[in-house]
Amino acid sequence: MIVKKKIQGYPFLFIHEPNKVIHLEAVVHSGFIHETKYTTGVNHLLEHVLISSWEKCKTSCIDYWRKRGVYVNASTDKSIMKYYIQGTKPDIPDMVRYLSTIITHALFSGSTLQKEKKAVVDELLDLNVDDNKLNDVFHKHFYSIEGIQYAEDVSLQLKIVNTLTLKEVQKSYDAFNTENILFLVYGSYDSSIESLFHQYLKPKVGRLLPDIDCFTNRHDIIFTKYNKKITTILLGFPSNLQTYFLPYFKLLLHDLLFEELRTKHHYIYDIKIDCEAFRCGTVTYIQLQVQPDNAMIVFHSVLKCLKQYQTQLISEVEVDGIQKSMFYKYQTTYSYIDYYSFFIHQKNPLTKKQLIEKRKEFTPKVFRQLCRELCSLNKALCVYQNKTPLNFTFNI
Numbered sequence: 489m490i491v492k493k494k495i496q497g498y499p500f501l502f503i504h505e506p507n508k509v510i511h512l513e514a515v516v517h518s519g520f521i522h523e524t525k526y527t528t529g530v531n532h533l534l535e536h537v538l539i540s541s542w543e544k545c546k547t548s549c550i551d552y553w554r555k556r557g558v559y560v561n562a563s564t565d566k567s568i569m570k571y572y573i574q575g576t577k578p579d580i581p582d583m584v585r586y587l588s589t590i591i592t593h594a595l596f597s598g599s600t601l602q603k604e605k606k607a608v609v610d611e612l613l614d615l616n617v618d619d620n621k622l623n624d625v626f627h628k629h630f631y632s633i634e635g636i637q638y639a640e641d642v643s644l645q646l647k648i649v650n651t652l653t654l655k656e657v658q659k660s661y662d663a664f665n666t667e668n669i670l671f672l673v674y675g676s677y678d679s680s681i682e683s684l685f686h687q688y689l690k691p692k693v694g695r696l697l698p699d700i701d702c703f704t705n706r707h708d709i710i711f712t713k714y715n716k717k718i719t720t721i722l723l724g725f726p727s728n729l730q731t732y733f734l735p736y737f738k739l740l741l742h743d744l745l746f747e748e749l750r751t752k753h754h755y756i757y758d759i760k761i762d763c764e765a766f767r768c769g770t771v772t773y774i775q776l777q778v779q780p781d782n783a784m785i786v787f788h789s790v791l792k793c794l795k796q797y798q799t800q801l802i803s804e805v806e807v808d809g810i811q812k813s814m815f816y817k818y819q820t821t822y823s824y825i826d827y828y829s830f831f832i833h834q835k836n837p838l839t840k841k842q843l844i845e846k847r848k849e850f851t852p853k854v855f856r857q858l859c860r861e862l863c864s865l866n867k868a869l870c871v872y873q874n875k876t877p878l879n880f881t882f883n884i
């Protein structure tokens with residue numbers, strides 16, 4: 489069962505699941521979308537600082553909780569930040585106190601800032617330079633919002649992060665408010681948890697975020713040079729659609745393209761499909777690595793396949809297979825927490841049972857419609873890396 493409630497003005501989703509772990513999470517509208525060229529990375533740094541900004545843990549909260557067998561972590565992406573903590577019943581009062589404190593009335597310290605700057609720099613230096621270059625060029629052309637354009641600009645972030653002051657980090661934190669945070673309480677909690685949140689949360693008043701348009705819809709093919717003996721192709725498609733069937737679409741698109749390009753023609757080793765749903769809508773990415781001699785034929789084959797999926801119906805057998813795979817995933821690896829965290833963007837989450845039932849609605853017609861809406865060819869942007877430019881074209 490899912491219970492929606494407000495505590496101290498903050499929206500909550502309570503999802504009771506009779507397993508042992510209790511997962512508490514704060515999902516915050518934040519991330520790169522709120523940044524500029526001059527503050528790129530500030531939210532990532534804030535995420536690092538915030539996780540250790542509870543006075544009780546002294547220097548490192550990760551260490552503090554680790555010693556108690558409690559797991560804490562956080563993440564930042566284009567439009568949200570997540571802070572979560574997982575533990576068992578005896579730790580609940582402190583877990584609630586910790587999460588409520590860092591999200592609504594954190595204490596910032598200069599020494600934590602200095603330490604975490606170093607951690608963020610190390611993290612950025614650890615990224616693969618070539619992959620990053622490709623993503624950076626893609627982001628700068630695909631998105632119209634400055635903060636997202638610079639989200640993959642590692643060299644700029646390395647410079648900016650070092651110069652950010654405590655005041656600037658705090659300014660990003662001050663944008664957290666009751667209108668742009670969602671709390672999730674998941675697992676085998678009991679009802680006393682509500683009064684704990686009531687006790688430890690402090691209201692932070694602020695405004696609801698406006699609707700935004702994040703995409704340039706630029707239809708283009710962009711070459712970036714590198715010296716590897718392989719061609720890397722990244723194709724991206726913007727869409728305003730949000731759908732329950734995104735994981736189905738992702739799986740099936742991968743399987744169909746894999747069959748065509750690998751099993752039938754041996755052009756590639758693998759193909760990566762990613763579907764990112766966030767505040768801007770849904771972006772579908774198709775990424776391939778291919779030998780330069782096969783690059784053109786592979787690029788044009790992908791376009792041909794997409795055109796075919798948008799006009800013809802695939803067989804029921806394919807759809808049945810995906811329904812079965814999803815049924816199995818729902819019982820095993822599916823992240824219900826990630827599913828529920830998405831309800832910072834949407835209104836009505838389904839229960840586990842409803843979600844599993846819904847798989848039967850995934851049909852060849854639904855897939856065809858999703859291909860049309862999620863992979864709209866006249867808005868596709870292609871960025872590729874190669875030694876020399878190639879004659880790619882969308883007009884096939």
Ligand SMILES: [Zn+2]
Pocket residue numbers: 532536608611
């Ligand atoms: Zn980090």
